[in-house]
Amino acid sequence: MIFESSETSGFPVATPRAVPPSGRRPGWNKVPEVTVYFWTIKILCTTVGDTAADLLKEKAGLGLTGVSVLMSTVLAVVLAAQFRSTQYRAGVYWPTVALVSVVGTLAGDNLIDATGVTVETASSVFVIALAIVFVVWYRRERTLSIHSIDTTSRESFYWLAVLFAFALGTAAGDLVSQRLHLGYWLSAVLFGLAIAAVGLAHFQLDLDAVWSFWTVYILTRPLGASIGDYLSRPSGDGGLELGTVVTSALFLMVIVGLVVYLAATRVDVTDPEHTSRHVA
Template sequence: MNNTTKQALSKVPEVTLIFWIIKIFATTLGETGGDAVSMSMNLGYLVGTFIFAVIFLVAVAAQIKAKHFHPFLYWTTIIATTTVGTTLADFADRSLGIGYTGGTTLLFTLLMLSLAIWYKTLGSVSVNTVSEPRAEYFYWITIMFSQTLGTALGDWTADTAGLGYTGGAIVFGGLLLVVLAAYLWTNISRTSLFWAAFILTRPLGAVVGDFLDKPLSKGGLALSRYSASAAILVIIIGCILLFHQRAAKGSGH
């Protein structure tokens, strides 16, 4: 299969600055949207997880069935992973009683296992190889674990480590700058740096989302989860409409 055909079959976007901007907004929306359903609607973490898991499965099925990259479908699926990640992590951390440390450790282990099995099965975990169903299954499972881990890690940093939402945002923002520096000035694997950045943007979005909607007494701004979610969604839609996103080139490891 030549490079042109591979690129046409790619289902994920090229990794550019706008990709990361939308990703951070999407993860923030996952936090405010997930909390809106589980907390503001008083449905609880388990029911919230079930609702978002159904949306996630439908979105992934549509994404895999699609023949080409569709920006709105792709980002809908990303948002679905981050909302289910929010409620699932909260359920594991709080309802199951394993705490933020236990939840973070468990989810990190699952994420590493997902990447290891993906690599062992297909020989690469590069997003440039996500152009056929098997790779897509691994891609979305890995993303779901990374989004769930990000929620638990953000909560652990803000609460257990005692850094608060602002401190957590500074920590994860700083780590992302380290990844950027490594990308610009080192020869570290681009695939490894991608997944490091992808994972780190989730807890950044988690602490920013919590900062927006948590009570003033807990260091938040106490904004409405509904209005915050709606505003972020409008920004995401605007970015998708204003900035053209191409499919990632299907090549290499």
């Protein structure tokens, strides 16, 4: 399989030069262009996923299992709307990402807290789960490019990968924070440097664009969580003590503002002609 990078601002995503499979709908890609808006909202959603999950566990009175069931049900409803949509719509796609972030965080918490496994084991479980998704996805579709999410099958694999990427990012973030004892701010700097290293490897050393994208996608999860923890945690724990309510509300307002802007301007919508030029 030969890949070529998307001509878009932000982190490039590889697009396969392959014959479109039966049932494919060119120009109906179900995910946005990877621009600065994409990464900004993605990081904001990871922060909200972390703080909102903590908030729900503290305030809902349902326990970890009850909150997990509730949020999984809400996610299922929003995912149904996403699958029914015939193309990318910011007002549907990004709420789905935010809810996947919450459920992914809860999945990590359930595996670690409820079953008592170590963060090393949890990280390994999610690495294996994500690897299985990628292998099956590629064997079936011959591409992992997010510029080719234009069938129900590919979209199903995409959202499974996103879910396990969030869960892996949660476990990996906990692993780093527990083992290195860096604190929230230094942890955020560490993950930011790791993301920069992947970007440098891609642009300067021709690291494959698909794997560059998914690596950064995973790393932005602990980056956002570290930022959220730094803002919300008590000062005695190294945080700014804003609390989960204020932190979640602030980030949600920014997310809503950006999503409204994208829905109105459609600046992150894949151009059908641009897509067709890269799939041949």
